[in-house]
Amino acid sequence: MIAFILRRLMxxxxxxxxxxxxxxxxxxxxxxxxxxxxxxxxxxxxxxxLREALGLNQPFWxxxxxxxxxxxxxxxxxxxxxxxPVEDLIVERLPATLELSLTxxxxxxxxxIPLGVYTGLYRDTWLSRVFLTASLAGVSLPTFLIGIxxxxxxxxxxxxxxxxxxxETVEIGWxxxxxxxWSGIKALILPSIxxxxxxxxxxxxxxxxxxxxxxxxxYIKFARAxxxxxxxxxxxxxxxxxxxxxxxxxxxxxxxxxxxxIITETVFQWPGMGLLFIQAVNFVDxxxxxxxxxxxxxxxxxxxxxxxxxxxxxxPRLRVDRTAAGGEATP
Amino acid sequence: xTAPAAPGSPPGLLRRIFDSDLWYxxxxxxxxxxxxxxxxxxxxxxxxxxxxxxxxxFDPATLKLMDAFTPPVWVEGGNPTYLIGTDNxxxxxxxxxxxxxxxxLLVGFAAVLFSLVLxxxxxxxxxxxxxxxxxxxxxxxxxxxxxxAILIALLVDGVxxxxxxxxxxxxxxxYVVVFAIGVSNWVSYARTxxxxxxxxxxxxxxxxxxxxxxxxxxxxVRHVLPNVMGPVLxxxxxxxxxxxxxEATLSFLGVGVPPTQPSLGTLIRNGNDYLFSGExxxxxxxxxxxxxxxxxxxxxxxxxxxxxxxxxx
Amino acid sequence: MPxxxxxxxxxxxxFPTRRGTLVAxxxxxxxxxxxxxxxxxxxxxxxxSLTGAAIIGLLEPPGRIAxxxxxxxxxxxxxxxxxxxxxxxxxxxxxxFQDPLTSLNxxxxxxxxxxxxxxxxxxxTPTKARExxxxxxKDVGIPAAEKRIxxxxxxxxxxxxxxxxxxxxLCANPRIVIADEPTTALDVSIQAQxxxxxxxxxxxxxTAVMLVTHDMGVIAETADRVAVMYAGRVAEIGPVRDVIxxxxxxxxxxxxxxxxxxxxxxxxLTQIEGAMPRLTDIPRGxxxxxxxxxxxxxxxxxxxxxxxxxxxxxxxxxxxxxxxxAREAAHV
Numbered sequence: 012m013i014a015f016i017l018r019r020l021m022x023x024x025x026x027x028x029x030x031x032x033x034x035x036x037x038x039x040x041x042x043x044x045x046x047x048x049x050x051x052x053x054x055x056x057x058x059x060x061l062r063e064a065l066g067l068n069q070p071f072w073x074x075x076x077x078x079x080x081x082x083x084x085x086x087x088x089x090x091x092x093x094x095x096p097v098e099d100l101i102v103e104r105l106p107a108t109l110e111l112s113l114t115x116x117x118x119x120x121x122x123x124i125p126l127g128v129y130t131g132l133y134r135d136t137w138l139s140r141v142f143l144t145a146s147l148a149g150v151s152l153p154t155f156l157i158g159i160x161x162x163x164x165x166x167x168x169x170x171x172x173x174x175x176x177x178x179e180t181v182e183i184g185w186x187x188x189x190x191x192x193w194s195g196i197k198a199l200i201l202p203s204i205x206x207x208x209x210x211x212x213x214x215x216x217x218x219x220x221x222x223x224x225x226x227x228x229x230y231i232k233f234a235r236a237x238x239x240x241x242x243x244x245x246x247x248x249x250x251x252x253x254x255x256x257x258x259x260x261x262x263x264x265x266x267x268x269x270x271x272x273i274i275t276e277t278v279f280q281w282p283g284m285g286l287l288f289i290q291a292v293n294f295v296d297x298x299x300x301x302x303x304x305x306x307x308x309x310x311x312x313x314x315x316x317x318x319x320x321x322x323x324x325x326x327p328r329l330r331v332d333r334t335a336a337g338g339e340a341t342p
Numbered sequence: 343x344t345a346p347a348a349p350g351s352p353p354g355l356l357r358r359i360f361d362s363d364l365w366y367x368x369x370x371x372x373x374x375x376x377x378x379x380x381x382x383x384x385x386x387x388x389x390x391x392x393x394x395x396x397x398x399x400f401d402p403a404t405l406k407l408m409d410a411f412t413p414p415v416w417v418e419g420g421n422p423t424y425l426i427g428t429d430n431x432x433x434x435x436x437x438x439x440x441x442x443x444x445x446x447l448l449v450g451f452a453a454v455l456f457s458l459v460l461x462x463x464x465x466x467x468x469x470x471x472x473x474x475x476x477x478x479x480x481x482x483x484x485x486x487x488x489x490x491a492i493l494i495a496l497l498v499d500g501v502x503x504x505x506x507x508x509x510x511x512x513x514x515x516x517y518v519v520v521f522a523i524g525v526s527n528w529v530s531y532a533r534t535x536x537x538x539x540x541x542x543x544x545x546x547x548x549x550x551x552x553x554x555x556x557x558x559x560x561x562x563v564r565h566v567l568p569n570v571m572g573p574v575l576x577x578x579x580x581x582x583x584x585x586x587x588x589e590a591t592l593s594f595l596g597v598g599v600p601p602t603q604p605s606l607g608t609l610i611r612n613g614n615d616y617l618f619s620g621e622x623x624x625x626x627x628x629x630x631x632x633x634x635x636x637x638x639x640x641x642x643x644x645x646x647x648x649x650x651x652x653x654x655x
Numbered sequence: 656m657p658x659x660x661x662x663x664x665x666x667x668x669x670f671p672t673r674r675g676t677l678v679a680x681x682x683x684x685x686x687x688x689x690x691x692x693x694x695x696x697x698x699x700x701x702x703x704s705l706t707g708a709a710i711i712g713l714l715e716p717p718g719r720i721a722x723x724x725x726x727x728x729x730x731x732x733x734x735x736x737x738x739x740x741x742x743x744x745x746x747x748x749x750x751x752f753q754d755p756l757t758s759l760n761x762x763x764x765x766x767x768x769x770x771x772x773x774x775x776x777x778x779x780t781p782t783k784a785r786e787x788x789x790x791x792x793k794d795v796g797i798p799a800a801e802k803r804i805x806x807x808x809x810x811x812x813x814x815x816x817x818x819x820x821x822x823x824x825l826c827a828n829p830r831i832v833i834a835d836e837p838t839t840a841l842d843v844s845i846q847a848q849x850x851x852x853x854x855x856x857x858x859x860x861x862t863a864v865m866l867v868t869h870d871m872g873v874i875a876e877t878a879d880r881v882a883v884m885y886a887g888r889v890a891e892i893g894p895v896r897d898v899i900x901x902x903x904x905x906x907x908x909x910x911x912x913x914x915x916x917x918x919x920x921x922x923x924l925t926q927i928e929g930a931m932p933r934l935t936d937i938p939r940g941x942x943x944x945x946x947x948x949x950x951x952x953x954x955x956x957x958x959x960x961x962x963x964x965x966x967x968x969x970x971x972x973x974x975x976x977x978x979x980x981a982r983e984a985a986h987v
Contacts, residue, residue: 026485037504147644151637153587155594156610156629163617163626174618229757236711236752237772237823238745247771251762263487270493277595278614292500292597300500311489327807328761366673 019319023312030308034301035078087302092294097302100287106186107177108283111275112268114199115206119268120261123211127218128253132245134223142215149212154271158205158278165201173198175280206275210264217260221253228252255326262318266311367649374645377638384635388443395437396425408432411621427623429609430616435623438609439631445605446632449519450586454578456524457585461531462574466562468532469539480536483529491526495588498522499597515600523588530577538570572650579643583636590632606632658729659686660863661710661831666733667722668705668714668887670934677934679718680705681887684961687831692854692864694878694895696871696910698931702887703867707833709733710865711748712740727831746776749824749862751853753836755816759808765792765819766804769826776827791822795852814845821853831863838873850877871914875899883907886931886942893967904969905947941971949973 069077081087087097130139166174178198181191189195225231226249234244273285280286284303291299368374387394412421412428414435426435468479486494502518503511511518542548542565551561592598593607594614601608606628613625668680680702687693695703708714710725712733725733732743744750752758760768769788773779779787785804792800795818808816817837824832834853838846854877857864866878874881874895882892883904891904902908912925929946932938938945944954953972961968962975 037501147640148633148637151583151587151640152633153591153594153636155591156633159610159614159617159625159629163622167618167622229752229754230760232713233750233752233758233820233823234760235741236713236744236750237775237826238741238743239771239775240741243771243775248760248763252760255762267490270490273496274492274591274595288496289595289597292496292503295500295504297504300497300504304497307489307493326762327764328809 015323016320019316023316026312027305027308030305031079031082032075034304035075037297037301037304082305087305088298090291090296090299092290092296092299097298100299101284101302101306102185104282104284104287106188107281108269108272108276108285110189111199111202111206111281111283112265112272114203115210115272116265116268118203118207119210119214119264122207123214124218124257126211127215128222128245128250130215131219131222131226131253143219146212146215149208150216152208154205154209154274155278157208158201158275161201161205162278172201174201177282202275202279202281205278206268206271209271210268213264214257214261218253218257221256222249225249225252251325255322258321258325259318262314262321266307266314269307269310364649368645371645373641377641377645380634380638381642384443384631384638385447387440388447391437391440391444395434395440396423397434397437411616411624413621414623417623426627429612429624430621435627438604439606439628442604442606442609442628443631443635445516445599445603446586446589446607446635449516449523449589449599449605450582452520453523453527453585453589454582456520457527457581458531458574458578460524461528462535462567462570464528465532465535465570466539466566469536470543470562472540476536479532483532486526487529489526491523491584491588492591494526495519495522495592496595496597498525499592503597512600515598516603519589519592519598522592523585526588527581527584530581531574534573534577535566535570538573539566542566542569576643576647576650579639579646583639583643586632586639587636606635659726660689660691660728661687661865662726662729663706663710663723664726665723666706666709666720666725668702668709668718669721670718672717674935678721678937679887679934680709682723683884683887683889684723685882685889685892687863687865689830690858690861690863691880692857692866692878694874694881695865695867695884696869696874696881697884698869700886700931700934701884703884704835706884707750707835707865707867710833711744711750712737713744713750742776745772745824745829746827747830749826749829749832751817751820751824751832751834751837754840755813755820756840758820759816761808764805764807765811769804769819769823772823772826787826788822791825792819794825794856795819795822797822813841814849817841817845817849818852821849821856825856825860825862828860829862831865832857833865833867835867836869837866838870839868846873853877871899871910883910886937887934888942889961889970890943891967891969891971892961893964893969897966901966903964903967903974904943904971905949905973906943907969909946909948 085098089095090097090100093100126142130142133139162174165172173194176198177189178194178196179192180187180189180195182188189199231244231249234248239248272281272283273289275281276283276285277289284306287299288303290296291303368378392398411430412424412432413419414425414427417427424434424436428434429438464479464483468476499518499522502514502522506514539562548561548565551565589598589605590607590610593605594611596611598607599605604612609628610625610632613621613623613628616622616624663686664684666680666683667678670677670679683702683706685693695706697703705714705718708718709720710732712735714720720733723733724731727743727747732740735743759765766785766788769791770781770784773784773787774781777784789800789804792804797803797815797818803811808819811819821837824834832853837853838849841849850873853864853866856862864877866874868874878895880893881895881898883890883898883906885906891898891902891907893903898907899911902911906927909925909927913927927946932942932945938955939958940956941947941950941954941959944950947954951972957972959970959972959975961970962972964974
């Protein structure tokens with residue numbers, strides 16, 4: 012168990028270092044950082060002085076070390092475009108993105124899994140066909156178009172829900188929440204539906220496919236042959252075996268949701284990290300790009316770690332270490 | 343059933359196609375047939391745009407700003423010259439959509455081809471060589487898989503913007519998009535091919551071929567590639583839909599194809615600005631086209647997967 | 656006529672496909688009595704496993720029963736609604752499948768799988784059910800059963816797992832066990848142990864067994880009677896000793912000639928020319944006629960019923976009283 016976690020942690024560190032190297036390379040190779048910071052009229056001597064002051068004349072690895080040190084303390088420098096510390100900008104916008112993503116993820120999981128189980132068990136009912144056809148439409152509708160359509164219907168035509176922003180938010184410490192006010196919740200409805208739809212159909216189709224796969228296995232047939240009631244066969248034996256791959260995908264999909272939030276936030280002008288990022292891409296605001304890259308990587312690494320641990324608890328086969336398994340192979 | 347004609351001759355080939363299980367399952371479902379026809383129509387419309395489109399939207403001489411914001415014919419104020427209306431610059435929507443689809447399909451196909459070649463190549467190498475190289479490639483694949491395609495594409499685009507001078511980037515934008523989408527989708531090919539190679543590699547005939555001195559590369563191409571054709575075709579079809587949607591998303595976000603070569607995504611981005619003022623058709627028709635295209639391709643891919651998978655009967 | 660424990664009467668199992676309906680089991684009839692072991696042999700595709708699956712109502716769609724009756728204690732069970740059939744499975748009819756590696760749910764301990772089966776079919780309390788589970792594991796020869804009950808399937812070897820599967824099949828003291836190739840997936844060295852175990856347990860409990868296998872040796876050692884299947888039909892059925900020593904159906908004769916016998920080392924093994932027909936093109940008349948050394952005209956046009964020979968029943972025109980093709984005339 013501990014060896015397993017340690018190995019995973021090591022891998023995580025390697026991934027994070029690689030990502031940090033890439034984002035650091037962004038600073039160094041994407042144009043001259045000095046040019047990015049100062050205007051045209053600064054003299055060459057001043058530029059050199061600044062270069063020295065910032066440590067930019069030092070060898071690559073030393074600079075990378077300094078970058079790492081700063082990054083560990085959350086310091087990614089100043090945004091070229093906004094002239095403010097990147098970490099402040101991110102902390103400001105993190106709550107908006109996380110609230111949106113968590114709501115969407117919850118919707119996707121709590122609607123997607125039951126639908127997947129239903130359509131997997133009752134493959135030929137008309138309701139299953141409706142869900143399946145709808146899910147294909149869901150996969151083929153790009154997120155931004157869903158957003159546009161929802162805005163057109165609920166904001167422009169019916170005028171019942173807001174089409175942009177977070178509504179009124181309440182500050183709790185450094186966190187700002189939209190859950191506390193009616194207008195905040197109303198503002199959350201369309202974006203979270205937009206964001207969850209793709210993941211929902213994905214989870215539903217995955218659970219359905221896994222369910223059908225598991226239902227074909229010998230142990231399900233044997234469970235039926237033993238006369239176990241359907242309830243136990245379906246929701247005990249089958250669903251539990253389905254969960255192993257589903258957990259991974261849901262975990263990875265949560266990362267995906269945070270990424271797709273970029274699109275949703277653009278459509279709904281939602282003041283989160285995604286909007287910040289897309290503006291940074293457009294304006295080549297490298298410090299923000301670098302910070303976002305590192306943050307997202309961290310996010311994925313943590314999710315992967317959690318997924319691995321969950322796996323470990325669901326599937327007993329992973330719990331045995333090799334020596335024990337080998338010893339027990341003899342009758 | 344009559345005996346098939348000599349293989350390779352066109353009538354024999356046609357008969358084999360019509361006699362095959364694949365064709366049978368194709369004609370069994372009207373949904374599959376419908377999506378096949380849709381894809382065919384859209385591709386013809388896109389490829390034939392220079393000939394078929396009612397207006398040449400790239401010719402500034404034909405632009406009439408007076409005609410801007412003309413609604414579709416069936417709406418009050420519509421003009422029969424513009425079947426489904428015009429955009430903010432007076433361009434015929436139908437024509438811009440046909441030309442836009444060209445770009446979308448071009449980027450989609452190119453990206454799929456790119457990821458296919460990359461993925462199949464890496465999969466072959468990983469599966470055949472095994473060891474450290476395999477571990478390295480699959481580790482990269484794992485990491486890659488953890489990041490959603492759209493994010494990778496955005497990052498690649500962002501980096502290329504930062505690394506390339508502005509005008510050069512605009513010139514290369516199309517290639518950057520193809521690269522960005524292609525590089526974000528190679529993993530599923532690589533995994534499938536690697537798996538098959540690992541299975542085949544251990545089989546006796548491969549060993550036998552090696553013993554009589556046939557080069558491993560020849561074995562790979564002759565025996566392994568045919569085995570992965572089916573799954574790869576399925577992945578490529580579903581990947582085409584994904585690539586088209588990713589391109590549209592990138593262009594919608596303003597980081598995709600250059601505005602001088604508008605794709606469906608660019609058109610939707612443009613139309614999005616006029617949604618609130620009531621000119622819904624500027625965004626909705628390109629959007630509808632995009633959905634029909636992606637849905638049809640997805641349906642075809644689904645059918646292929648089921649038809650080629652013996653386990654699902 | 657005494658009531659048999661299990662009667663299969665003109666059972667027909669079909670698979671609808673795009674090129675027409677395949678008849679995988681065709682007019683198969685046999686019976687099994689209390690405590691009796693019936694061996695069912697045949698090549699793969701002969702329909703023996705499907706017959707077993709049809710009896711417990713677990714045919715995989717699109718396969719379905721298209722005709723005939725299955726009776727347990729004289730009561731029809733092939734047309735029971737699903738919920739009633741479920742109560743028969745495990746309780747009246749137990750099942751042992753081919754591959755013990757895939758028959759057990761990998762995510763549940765074997766204890767959990769045993770107790771849930773026991774609790775489904777009896778009123779036992781969880782504690783009682785657990786005691787019974789431990790006892791069952793001891794009965795099937797699992798060492799340290801009290802400890803091993805908490806183990807997961809992957810912690811057992813193949814042979815041990817098949818013992819667990821047998822324990823699961825016997826959970827509710829069924830009256831008959833359908834064992835579908837129970838030893839095929841196992842090591843040769845373990846096969847005999849498992850067969851002996853199955854036979855001993857069933858004798859102790861008076862449980863009847865339908866033993867499906869392609870291994871004539873297993874049948875010879877275990878079964879009381881044997882049914883030889885060919886292309887979805889019963890070719891010959893009778894007491895095991897008679898069928899082996901004095902086979903009557905030309906297919907059985909060929910089959911016996913192909914088995915090496917210890918002590919008769921000098922004899923040449925014979926083989927049957929050709930292969931079993933595919934279900935898509937079963938010949939008219941007797942299904943064996945293209946390969947039969949004693950074929951005559953009638954075999955190519957009329958399908959033989961099971962006919963009495965001195966020792967067994969064989970579906971072969973050689974044993975019709977009237978060896979002429981004009982069967983109708985003779986029977987009227």
